[in-house]
Amino acid sequence: MPEFFNVLPPEEARALLFQHLAADVAGETVPTEQALGRVTAGALHAPQALPDFRRSTMDGYAVRANDTYGASEGLPAFLYVVGEAPMGRPATIELRPGQAAVVHTGGMIPETADAVVPVEYTQVVGGQQQLPFEIEVVKAVAVGQNVLQVGEDVRQGEEILPAGHWLRPQDLGGLLALGVTVVTVARRPRVAILSTGDEVVPPGQTPGPGQVRDINSYTIAGQAAQAGGIPVLYGIIPDDFAALQEAAARALAENDMLAISAGSSVSVRDMTVQVIQGLGEPGVLLHGVATRPGKPTIVGVAGGKPVLGLPGNPVSAMIQFDMFGVPAIYRLQGLPEPPRQGIVWAKLSQNVASESGREDYVPVRLVETKDGLLAVPVFGKSNLIYTLVKADGLLKVPLNKGGLAAGEWAEVRLF
Amino acid sequence: MPEFFNVLPPEEARALLFQHLAADVAGETVPTEQALGRVTAGALHAPQALPDFRRSTMDGYAVRANDTYGASEGLPAFLYVVGEAPMGRPATIELRPGQAAVVHTGGMIPETADAVVPVEYTQVVGGQQQLPFEIEVVKAVAVGQNVLQVGEDVRQGEEILPAGHWLRPQDLGGLLALGVTVVTVARRPRVAILSTGDEVVPPGQTPGPGQVRDINSYTIAGQAAQAGGIPVLYGIIPDDFAALQEAAARALAENDMLAISAGSSVSVRDMTVQVIQGLGEPGVLLHGVATRPGKPTIVGVAGGKPVLGLPGNPVSAMIQFDMFGVPAIYRLQGLPEPPRQGIVWAKLSQNVASESGREDYVPVRLVETKDGLLAVPVFGKSNLIYTLVKADGLLKVPLNKGGLAAGEWAEVRLF
Secondary structure, three states: OOOOOOOEOHHHHHHHHHHOOOOOOOEEEEEHHHOOOOEEOOOEEOOOOEOOOOEEOOOEEEEOHHHHOOOOOOOOEEEEEEEEOOOOOOOOOOOOOOEEEEEOOOOEOOOOOOEEEEHHHEEEHHHOOOOOEEEEEOOOOOOOOOEEOOOOOEOOOOEEEOOOOEOOHHHHHHHHHOOOOEEEEEOOOEEEEEEEOOOEEOOOOOOOOOOEEOOHHHHHHHHHHHOOOEEEEEEEEOOOHHHHHHHHHHHHHHOOEEEEEOOOOHHHHHHHHHHHHOOOOEEEEEEOEOEEOOOOOEEEEEOOEEEEEEOOOHHHHHHHHHHHHHHHHHHHOOOOOOOOOOEEEEEEOOOEEOOOOOEEEEEEEEEEEOOEEEEEEOOOOOOOHHHHHOOOEEEEEOOOOOEEOOOOEEEEEEO | OOOOOOOEOHHHHHHHHHHOOOOOOOEEEEEHHHOOOOEEOOOEEOOOOEOOOOEEOOOEEEEOHHHHOOOOOOOOEEEEEEEEOOOOOOOOOOOOOOEEEEEOOOOEOOOOOOEEEEHHHEEEHHHOOOOOEEEEEOOOOOOOOOEEOOOOOEOOOOEEEOOOOEOOHHHHHHHHHOOOOEEEEEOOOEEEEEEEOOOEEOOOOOOOOOOEEOOHHHHHHHHHHHOOOEEEEEEEEOOOHHHHHHHHHHHHHHOOEEEEEOOOOHHHHHHHHHHHHOOOOEEEEEEOEOEEOOOOOEEEEEOOEEEEEEOOOHHHHHHHHHHHHHHHHHHHOOOOOOOOOOEEEEEEOOOEEOOOOOEEEEEEEEEEEOOEEEEEEOOOOOOOHHHHHOOOEEEEEOOOOOEEOOOOEEEEEEO
């Protein structure tokens, strides 16, 4: 085999893949309210300050702070309330020394006021609240107290989101608060998925003896969709070099990325290597990753687009797609790192053996106990899809540890 | 105020809400390949065994294990390879004692074989591989070795998924492997969202002095969508009892749940309480939750449907919707618990004050350091939406702790 067919640790393998990827996919402009889960294509700046007027954070009275100086229960300050600052309209009242205005939470405070006294620190003199009326203030306020200043949330021109930011509900809120009603985001990468294998039939078909239904197309499609990609299924290609080559070339040309679920026998894997090698430069980058399950993964790039040859075994295919396909989809959207995923720490219920120099992933169930989360390995041969169905996540046995002992705390990556 | 307007801790408040909810929303049947993120409406059982024929887990030779008994490098067993079990077709070869058949990973093994010898433990005698040919076997195999038995992944009739299971990529794969191409899932709950407040204008409009753009409708819509709900926006309703009552009644009738972003002044909050109280039995369950931010939340139920009155403050609105709205959406889909969310443990960068008897949520940025994850509080008044935009998650200060100290490890719930 040529020298580039090395078995690399996952981290180095990913770095090698990323080195060869083309720049991010192009951006497209979408309404901000539909941009949940999309990734910003460029940095965004505030077109205005937020808030753009001084707002009260309390229900109470807008005052000149000076007028409350030294006020206490025993020695209240007396102020005349001369007006009300209405919600949603300019606060035009002009306060002279000794005067105050009724304000509501979120309302604008008059230009001549510089603080707000919360209603609970006041008392209406005589109990009569028709304007104008007199109040006692029993607690002093400092200048700016209970007031949101102009630009206190965001200053005009400030960078509000960097490029490559994955948009969450609060980000949409933040953009809309500034009137940013459209946003340029990375186009969702189209991920072509091909299955091969003479034994594989579509899920709707009853398999004959020796046949199995295609599941990798659908598990990979689900993973691609969760990462923000658009899965495009090309069905099951016969174990025939010309057919696979033609289908792979077409699928890659029509999409941003290609995943081939490569059949399980050695001959089919070898054929997949040849096909990927022929798709374009640089072709196959590596064949084999130092993990269990999933060693025989083929990682390649053609014309800047990632191409993966995944094991036919459904468990390995999922884990390997998670290791290379999912980060590549994020990278194509311009995300420097996948969003921080649900990683929990849990205590192992029993010993787990491994080999140094290999990263092992063991499906585990998580059980809440009074001592914290317990990780219970779901055993079974690595090609049993129901080991993953029964599991809540994957326990990682680090590269250079020869296993983990019962009672040890370990990292579990949630599904 | 009536006695039910208690301030409860969040856990008890949620329990009270759940007590009054109607049964789950009805189920609907969808193609399995489109069921990602949906929740099973009933338990599912395996219509067949998986695998339903004995499969090799290796490339090698199907043998009678007996024939390899005692085989070693020094004393190999000699077998005659009389045929090849093809991929995707029945393995009809009948093996007599001393005979073997070529098999591929995933292929069916002949009925008369009971184990597989991996190719790496064999040597072709004379190097000639035309059938029939002779091999040396240098390692003994036990009965069943390197063979997936019928039903080893799933037995026929076994419960494969319980009701109320949130479907992940591997679950779709598991169902399709068994030919389950349609699945009954809970209907996605429709979540009506109303904004109120005379100061609030739509995001596309330039606010006048004292006005602000509606953001709560969109942050809540994003949260509802992430939890599997269908957000339905009813826009901004004037601060007028009759208008709000009419809009709320219509929105609740047309949907499975109602969230009112209730404006920020006391008078508007009081009006919202009255409106919710009038929507149906039992009405308002509680008014106020022992958390910061978000105390003035109104939690109610009308005709089995959850109704929330959220603070106008966008940060409180998001945190409170996360606390009651999101779990209610999951509950309506029949999920006993929200899917285990991304919770990480991080070390606090500085002291955080709190009050005993109250659960505090502090927005934090997470920074990777060589000693682990560091949680850096994002300070700012609690009504600044950009405190959430700048944060990666919420640090929780538990109910009965008077704050957390710098260097303490604490739970951070990721956005």
